[in-house]
Amino acid sequence: MKKIGVLLFLLMVVPVLVLGCGSNEAEVDAKPEEEEAENEQEVVVDENAEFMPLEFSxxxxxxEVPQKGWDNTLSRATQxxxxxxxxxxxxxYSTxxxxxxxxxxxxPDVIVDKQEVEIDGLDEEAVHVKITDTDDGLDVYREQLYYEYVNPENDRRYYVLITMTxxxxxxxxxYHNKFAHIMDSATIER
Incomplete structure (x- = not known):
């Protein structure tokens, strides 16, 4: 009878211990996945948000901005x-x-024409505006487009208004001058 009692006791206790150890291992395995999910924060872009130029301050x-010249690398640039x-x-600006x-x-106030330009393999429509240059009085075309630039190293997004005259x-x-205003990405990054 004692042997039967011991066997019954072992049959009840051993599975509980085994299941308990297994659940602890599962919890340990689940923690890194939860931490990874917390670290991976998805960036949500609100394309209807108002774009505000950044002040120098x-x-x-x-x-970090695209480097001047026909180079598509990044550089650290001062004001x-x-x-x-x-x-x-x-x-x-480089395509x-x-x-x-x-x-x-x-x-623009006056649209002279529109032309297709190729940006990163995609055909985009550029708006050309006829203006008068205030410095030398020449008639020029001005092209203004909004772009989103994504830093491939850290996925940081910059919103840029590029004006080409x-x-x-x-x-x-x-193009004798090309201006770009770095847009405030904080207003549209969540």
Missing amino acids: SLNLLI EDFEDDHGQFQIW NLPNVRRLVDSE YPQDSDTDY
Whole structure:
């Protein structure tokens, strides 16, 4: 009888101990997955949000932006690097810039024409505006587009308004100035 009692006791206790150990292991395995899920915060972009240019003070004189020139790498740029005589940010524009897509058209007063431009392998519609250059009185075209730039290293998003101005009826002169305003991505990043 004692043997039967011991066997019954073991039959009841051993499965409980085994199940208990298994549940602890499951909890240990589940914790890293939960921590990974917490660390991976999805960035939600509200494309209807109002775009506000960053002031120099907000830039803290240092911000990651696409590098000037026909290079699609990133550089650390100070305010002076991107400020021209008119106090605007200056940036050289390249259609080879990676991870760039247009967000919205600008709303010009006078639309001269529209043309298709290729951005990152996609055909985009560029808005050309006829203006008069206040410095030299030349008739020029001005092109304004909003773009989203994604830093491939850290997935940080920057919203950029690129203005490209070039002389009218000129086959030789390329864009003689290109301005970009870094947009406040904090208003549309959650």
